[in-house]
Amino acid sequence: MRRLTLQVRDRSGPQRSLGPADSGSRVMHASTSMPIPLLGLRTRRHSAMRQRFDNVVAKIKLQPRTRASRIAKRAVDIVLAAIGLVALSPVMLLLALAVKLTSPGPVLFWHRRCGLKGRMFRFYKFRTMVPDAEARKRALEHLNEMKGPAFKMRRDPRITRLGGVLRKLSLDELPQLWNVLRGDMSLVGPRPPTPDEVERYTTRQIQRLSVMPGITGLWQVSGRSDIADFERWVDLDLTYARSWSMWLDLRILLKTVVVVARVRGAR
Template identity: 55%
Template sequence: MSLLEIGDGAVRLGGQSVGRRWWWLAPRLRGEGTRARRAWRASYVRRLVGLDAVAALLAGLVGWLVPEDGPLMSTVASSSLVAVLPVVWVGAMLVARTYEERFLWVGPEEFRRVSSAAALLLATVGTVSWAFQLEVARGFVVVALPLAAVLTLAARFLLRLRLHAQRAHGRHLQTAVLVGHRNGVAALSAQMEREARHGYRVIGCCLPPAVDDRDVFEGLPVLGSLDEVADVVRRYEVDTVAVLPSPELDGAEMRKLGWELEDTEAELLLAPAVTEVAGPRVHVRPVAGLPLMHVERPEFTGVRRIAKDVVDRTAAGLGVLLLLPVLATLALLVKVSSRGPVFYRHERIGRDGRPFRVLKFRSMVVDADKVQLDLLERNEGNSVQFKIRRDPRVTRIGAVMRRYSLDELPQLLNVLGGSMSLVGPRPHVTREVEQYASDMRRRLLVKPGITGLWQVSGRSDLSWDDAVRLDVRYVENWSLAFDFMILWKTMGAVLRGSGAY
C-alpha cells in the first residue's frame, strides 16, 4: 500500500486513517500548489500601498486645515502639497522597503521601517525647507507627516490583525515540512502550532532512519528520510522546508540541499536551536571570510535598565492617580463582601532571589493558605503551580476580580517601591522557586512583573515547560518596545479572561 491514499472523503497513511487534516498532502488533486497558495500576497501588498496613500492624503488634508500664525502659503501651493504627499509618502515607504514580503505578516520590522522612513522624510523636508528658504506651512510639516505615520502604522496593524484572524480560520496558510531528528521536529511542530498566526501548516517531516521507523511520528506523516527532502518537496509541492540542526546535514549537505531546491518554489529556513532563547540577539556577521552567527549578551544592567525603571515608576505613579476611584471602589467591595483585611500580602521571590511582599486585593477567605493542603489532590495547574478553576476559597467579588485581574492592581505600589516591574516574569512563592531547574533560575536576573509573556500566552492553562520557555525568552530578549507590546496584548488577555483562575 502506498504511503498516501485519498478516497471516500478520508486520508490514509500506510493504511491508517488520519482524518481530513492531511488534504494538504495532495495539492494537485485540489488544483492547488505553491503559487496558488501565495496568490494572496500580491493583493495584500497592493492593499498596503492603497492604505498608505489614503493615510497620507487624510494627514495632508488635516495639515492643510491647521491655522497658521505666520505667512500663509497660496491656495495653489498648499493644495499641491496635499496632492503630492501621497505620492511622496508611498515613495518613501518603497525606498524603506516596507513592501517587501519578508518584513510583512509578523514581527516588528515592518513597523520599525515605517517609523524610520517617516522620521527621515520629516527631517529631509525640514532641512530642504530651511536650506532653500521655502515657505512650507509649519502645520503641514509638524502635523501632516507625523499624522501620516500614525495612520499608516494603525492601518498596517489592523490589516495584519485581519490576516491573523483569517489564518486562524485556515486561510492564507503555507505548507511546511520539518527536517531533522525526532526531538527537534516534535518541538518545532508544537511551536508552529502554537504560533498559528505565522501561517505555517506542518504537513509532515523527514527523519533519519531508526529502528522504530513508522509512517506517522507525533501525529505527523513521515514523508521521507533526510536524503529525500527535495523529492518530498516536488512530490507534495511544499511551500517551506524548515531544517533543524542535524549531524547528517552539515555544511556541504546543506549547500547541496539548497541547490536541489532552487528549481522549486519552496523557501528554505534554518532553525538553529539558540534562536528559541536568543532571538533578536542573534546576528550573522562575516568572520574570517565565513558568515558566522554572533550572539549578543543579554542586558541586565546599564542605561537601558535605568530607562526601564524610570518608565516603570512613572507609569505606575500615573496609574495609581488615574485608577484611584477604581482602587477605592474595589477596596470597599472587598471589605463589605467578606470578613478579613482588604489587602493580601504574601512573600514572593524577586530579583536576585531576594524575598519581598507582593500586594493584592484579597480575593479569598481568611486563612486560605492553611486550607490549600486539603485541596492539593484537586490541583488543575501545572506540575509546579497550584491552581483550581473553581477554587472554593475564592469569594464572590474575588472571582470577578480574578477574572479580569483586578486583584493585581495594588501591585502598582510594588512597582513604585522598586520591588516589581510593569512587565516581567510573574513572582513565584518560595516553594515554587525551590523546584526551579537551572534554566528557570534565569528569571531571577530581572524584577518580576505585573504582566508578562505568561499572561498574554495562556496564563494558568500553560504547562510548566511552556511557562519556563516564555519566561526565559523574555529575560534574554527584553526591550522597552517588547514591554509596550506585552502591555498592549495584556488588555486583550484581561478582557478575554483566558486562563484566569
C-alpha cells in the first residue's frame, strides 16, 4: 500500500521524508528541558506513576517557537474548531441520533487523557463500542497487536456495527473539536494517551507529552493501521515536535482530508 509522505525540515539536519523509521536515529538530544509532572493523578492507583515521573525532565530538541507563533497556532485552532462545530453540527446531530438508536448506552464516550505536560482532561468521542468496553479490555489485552503500551486490535469485538463505520470515516473524532475549543487539544499534534499507557512509558516515550495533543498528526497521515510498533509512533510524534511550523500543520491537515476521503488509515 502506497504511503503518504511529508517532507519535514528541522534545523538540526537536512530535509527528509517520513517513511519507515530507524528509531535509533530519532533519539532526541537536549536543547530545551521541559518538566513533565503528571498533574491530577491523586488516586492510590496512580501514586506509583507519580513517584516514578515526578522527577523526570523530558528533554527534546524543539523547533524554536516565538510567542507570536504560539498565539497564531492557538488562533487557528480556535477559528477552525469553531467553524467546524457550527458547520458540522447537523451532521453531528444525525450521528448522535444514529448512535442512540443503534445501541444502548450514551451517545458520547469520554475518557481521562494526559495532555500537555501530563495535564489531565476529559477526551470526547462519539461512542463506537459497547457500553462496558473498558471492563472487557483487560480480557483482550493478550490480543494487542501494537508493540508497546498502546492497545490496538484490528477486529476488536467491542466495536459496534455503526462504530466500525464511524471509525473508518474518522467521524467519531468530531466531538474533539470541543476539546480544541476548550484548549485541551490542538487540531494537529500527538494523540493524547491514557494514564494507564503513560504509566508504562519509558523516559523517551514520555517526551510525547512535551507538545499539545491533537486530533490529527503525522501518525494519522502515515498509515496508522499499518503501524504495529509504538516506537514508530513515538518517532513520528517527536519528529513533529522538533520540526513544527504552521506550514507543517497546514500540510498535515490537508493530508488528513485526503486520507479520510480515501477511507484509509483508521480502524
